[in-house]
Amino acid sequence: MATIPLLQVERLTIGFGREKPVVHEVSFEVMPGETVGIVGESGSGKTMTALAVLRLLPPGGRIVEGRILFDGKPLHQFSEAQMRQVRGGDISMVFQDPFTCLNPVMRVGDQVAEAARLHRGRTEGDPYALALQMLRAVHLPDPERIARRYPHELSGGQRQRVMIAMAFICHPRLLIADEPTTALDVTVQLQILHLMQEIQRQQGTAVLLITHDLGVVAYTCDRVLVMHEGRVVESGSVDEVLERPRHPYTRRLLEALA
Amino acid sequence: MQPLVEMRAVRVYFPLQRGEIVRAVDGVDLVLHPSEAVGLVGESGCGKSTLARALLRLLPLTSGEIWFDGQPLHRLSESEIRPLRRQMQMVFQDPMASLNPRMRIGHVLSEPLEVHGLARGRQAWQRAGRLLERVGLSADHLHRYPHEFSGGQRQRIGIARAIATQPRLLVADEPTSALDVSIRAQIHALLRELQREMNMTILFVTHDLHAVRQVCSRVVVMYLGKVVESAPVDQLFTTPAHPYTRALLDSVLEPKPSQARRPRSLPTGDVPTAIRVPPGCRFHTRCPYAQERCRVEEPPLQPVGEGQQVACHYPLISH
Secondary structure: OOOOOOEEEEEEEEEEOOOOOOEEEEEEEEOOOOEEEEEOOOOOOHHHHHHHHOOOOOOOEEEEEEEEEEOOEEHHHOOHHHHHHHEOOOEEEEOOOHHHHOOOOOOHHHHHHHHHHHOHHHOOOOHHHHHHHHHHHOOOOOHHHHHOOOHHHOOHHHHHHHHHHHHHOOOOOEEEEEOOOOOOOHHHHHHHHHHHHHHHHHHOOEEEEEEOOHHHHHHHOOEEEEEEOOEEEEEEEHHHHHHOOOOHHHHHHHHHOO | OOOOEEEEEEEEEEEOHHHOEEEEEEEEEEEEOOOOEEEEEOOOOOOHHHHHHHHOOOOOOOEEEEEEOOEEHHHOOHHHHHHHHHHEEEEOOOHHHHOOOOOOHHHHHHHHHHHOOOOOHHHHHHHHHHHHHHOOOOHHHHHOOHHHOOHHHHHHHHHHHHHOOOOOEEEEEOOOOOOOHHHHHHHHHHHHHHHHHHOOEEEEEEOOHHHHHHHOOEEEEEEOOEEEEEEEHHHHHHOOOOHHHHHHHHHOOOOOHHHHOOOOOOOOOOOOOOOOOOOOOOOOOOOOOOOHHHHHOOOOOEEEEOOEEEOOOOOOOOO
16 A cells, blocks of 8 residues: 555535534544544534545535545635536545436436546547446446436345446545445345446545444544544544454444444 | 234235336235334345335225234224324424424424323423423423524434324334434434333334344335345344345445455345336345245245245345
């Protein structure tokens, strides 16, 4: 593993107007190829932290303080045009609800190809052929047929596979996954986690995984940050934090699942 | 012991356009004994919520029988059922959606008492205060409105309303799914406590196996409109008999890394839709042990161990 972090977040503070910050001095690093989890309950600031990295904070929200460095470059100072190059290119994302992320009136194959078309420099060959290849790589049965379908014609698990195909088509160096399996049935959840791990290993992608589920963290992550009310209350290797939690809040979360 | 609830061959179908039919509940037999907490588990679309609603006659039955304390609910008219309603209450997933936002909590709680003629006026208000205290809130909250409470507190109010009439049956449909984990465990403890104190029968509908462990003594597992297994909680977790139950248990990710990395047997593919139910055993399309017989012959629910029943031609455990 390289010694230079791929993503470096330093003292990130996010606020809305004059309200008390929703994320307060959060710092962490993600090394190339590593999987880092941010775990917390609703309102903990975990999703805001992820959105800030993508510079997709909701209206009114802003980075009050701190730095976000990607491969040493200051993302927090990037223009919107520069960020559009980064999103879906070097950094891509998978969200909880694939249905709201997919265009309902566009065939699945065209949408996946579109992702490749937007970042032509990163891929080679015909975007549509590449899309079919990706749909096969995410183990969708009969990719040619699936490619001609609309999102509503697919099951929840299939839609999340399509999202993963889209997220990985440009070989991102970092994938931000926000509750990627929360909306799925439990027996499908593990299939999707396995799939993400499989492609992540093939491509050497680093993953920042946002979740409320300590089980998902234990299963997939190398390191974890526990967030509570906008602050990181504990962080470390997954083994350390989940087997020997030090912070009372982490203990409480674990006890709730006993 | 005389069962409190007995459902026989219950079917609930929903017709769609183009002549298609959703077979949400497709022939379920289920018995609930007095003072028993039963978990009804399964993935979304398996028919568990539909079954729970049908039990309370909140949905019309397509066919089958439901007996409540010896009375044929399936044959009673709405006006004949009304006096029975105080005996059978429901807690919903989203308490905000089930609480009138313009009603003070005191009114929310005294209304069922007045409707069922159990108390009126100041007396009802006082009982509402005691109910709030019973669920871990305070009588000072009587004058407040639903939006002034957190999600966990609202669910406590939903529970207080449901137990106001001292029902014999409480149906809780995913009551904690919308809550944060640390709050969930508290609500589960409350349900368990109330069940013991009031000798209620609880049907706890959930997709969360942790929740079942915290609340229930018996578990019923549904898949695509059918019961595939029923067993005492501990038995189900240690010796599941149905491959689908095993898959559900193997899908639970433990928060301890040492346990999380254990080997698992997982089903392939997605759950089929209840519009096109596979022939034979409904699970055969995803089952790692499926044989030819499973593709053609539907297995009945039959005893496989002490208090355990399974609908599988080749159960994972035998007598």
